[in-house]
Amino acid sequence: MIAQIEEFFNPKTADPPQDENVEIKEPVTEExxxxxxxxxxxxxxRDGSRNSGSPLALSICLNAIYARFQNEEKELVEKQQLAKEPYINEQKSKExxxxxxxxxxxxxxxxxxxxETDIRAVKDNIEELKFEINDLPRNxxxxxxSASKGASSKFWIGLIILMPLSLYLFTFYISTSYSAFFKLLDANSVTVVMNILDAKAFEKAWHDGSLEGLFVTFIPFVFLGLGYLIHMFGEVKSRWNYFKIGILFITSLLFDAILAYQIEEKIYELNKTAEDDKFGIFVAFGKIQFWGIIFAGxxxxxIWGVVFDFIMKEHREKDKIKHEQLRRKKDIQIHQDRISDIEIQKAKLIEELSDIKKSSLEAQGRIITLQRIIDAVIIPTKEYVLYASEYMKGWITFVSEKLHISMHEKIVLQTECIACYNENLKSVGASEDSQNSVYVTTL
Structure with missing residues (x-):
């Protein structure tokens, strides 16, 4: 206990008071x-002698001492300004x-x-494109x-003609190719027509073998393919394409001539006598059946090629509308992707705006706090501890030297007084743990 009292009379030097890393500069002299x-x-x-060192009276007196210290600090205008200068600078920075x-x-x-304006504009474009897609076939x-509003009658008439012509070509080339390459004529073949057009050519070819069957099945597609190529080359007008078309026509004619020659040779060999000449190209040219087969094919x-080309041109008119509709659908998809990108950009901007508002509110709150500090009186707790300890020393000196009681009673009384003193320091925020802080209060 005596050691505690001795420690009170020899207090440790406290660090300078701080509030948010601010050091108070004292414009007072040592004197x-x-x-x-x-x-x-x-x-x-003096107060100790008036109150006989009473701990209760000490508690009241210390509160009065603290109030007195506040008033004294408030009157030190220059010192207060120096203490508040960091807060004023921070407030200006926040403003x-x-x-x-x-x-x-x-x-x-x-x-x-x-x-948002861009998004609305893009959405308006999408709605306009959707309307155009629906309106294109009508207007x-x-x-x-430059396209017709609906499928023309010429297109349907041509399609009706093309279908039976295609069936005819399938039938003709299946029969003639079978007769030319696979059919064996004999003495029982009565007429030329029977030898050229065989109603069971397809069935007989597959009966003779799969190779024969596949050949007669797919050979009509060769001629249809040639017709399709002629149409495609005719799409682009150029000398080179015209040359290609001429080659294809000659190829088709030569193929028909070969079929006619093969069939006519079989018929001629079957019916010739010892007096007849050997069959050749000039003999074939003199046979009406030879030219009949060529013309029939x-x-x-x-005719099939011309009708097919006409139908494709008519259909191309409808393709123009479909192409424009497809182009607008692709534009809609592009616009929708653009809206998604803009929405992401908008969300990012909204988030940044929210952060700015949050920072602004925090800065405004800090300005209010700083203004309260500036309007208040800053109490340097280190100095209060210094002067309050001097007051306590005077109080304890009276108890030790002038109060006529036993030594034991003095020690008990001093201990109680020190406890009151520590309680006062704690109540005003000047405990040992906060010696380096600046205590702020509003008067």
Whole structure:
């Protein structure tokens, strides 16, 4: 207990008071400080003598001492200004920060408004494209498309003609190819027609073997393919394409001539006598059946090609509309992808705007807090501990030297007084754990 009292009279030097890393600079001289300390010491001795060292009276007196210390600090205008200068500077910095945030906030809001305008414009484009897709078949000329509004009667008539012509060519080339390459004529073949057109050519070819069957099945597609190539080359007008078309026509004619020659040779060899000449190209040219086979195949093939080309041209008119519709559908998809990208950009801007508002609110809250500190009186707790300890020394000096009681009673009384003193320091925020802080209170 005695050691505790001795420690009180020899306190450790405390660190300078701090609040948010701010150090208070004291504009007082050492002489002024000594006078002030002596004043507090004398006040403690005097109050202790008046109250006979009562701990209860000490508690009340310490509260009064703290109030007195507050008033004294409040009167030290220059010292208060120095103490508040860091807070004033921080407040100015926060005000500048808020102005910057306001500008950033307005900029972000303008960007968001622009993004929303872009989204609305893109959505309007999508709606317009959807309307055009529905309106194109009804009014193609409105969109500068040279196409008929509906399927023309010429297209359907041509399609009706093309289908039986295709069936005819299938039948003709299956029969003639079988007769030319696989059929064996004998003395029982009565007429030429029976030898050229065989109603069971397809069945007989598959009966003779799969190779024969596949050959007669797919050979009509060769001629149809040639007709399709002629149409495709005719799409682009050029000398080279015209040359290709001529080669294809000659190829088709030669193939029909070969079929006719093969069939006519078989018929001639079957019916010739010892007096007849050997069959050759000039003999074939003199046979009416030879030219009949060519005309029955090649001429019909030409008719089929012309009808097919006409139908494709008519259908191309409808393709123009479908092409324009497809192009607009692709444009819609592009616009929708663009909207998704803009929405992502908008979400990012909204998030940035939210952060700016949050930072602005935090800065405004900090300014309010700083203003409260500036309007208040800053109490340097280190100095209060210094002067309060001087007051306590005066009080304890009276108890030790002037109060006529036993030594044991003095020690008990001093211990109680020190406890009151520590309680006072704790109540005003000047405990040992907070010696380096600046205690702020509003008067």
């Amino acid at each position: 002024t400080e000594e006078v002030r300390k002596r004043t507090y010491h004398e006040a403690g001795f 500048t920060e808020i102005k910057t945030l306001v500008i950033s906030k307005e900029s972000k809001e303008q960007q968001i408004n622009k993004v 193609p000329e409105k969109y500068h498309i 090649f001429v019909v093939y030409l």
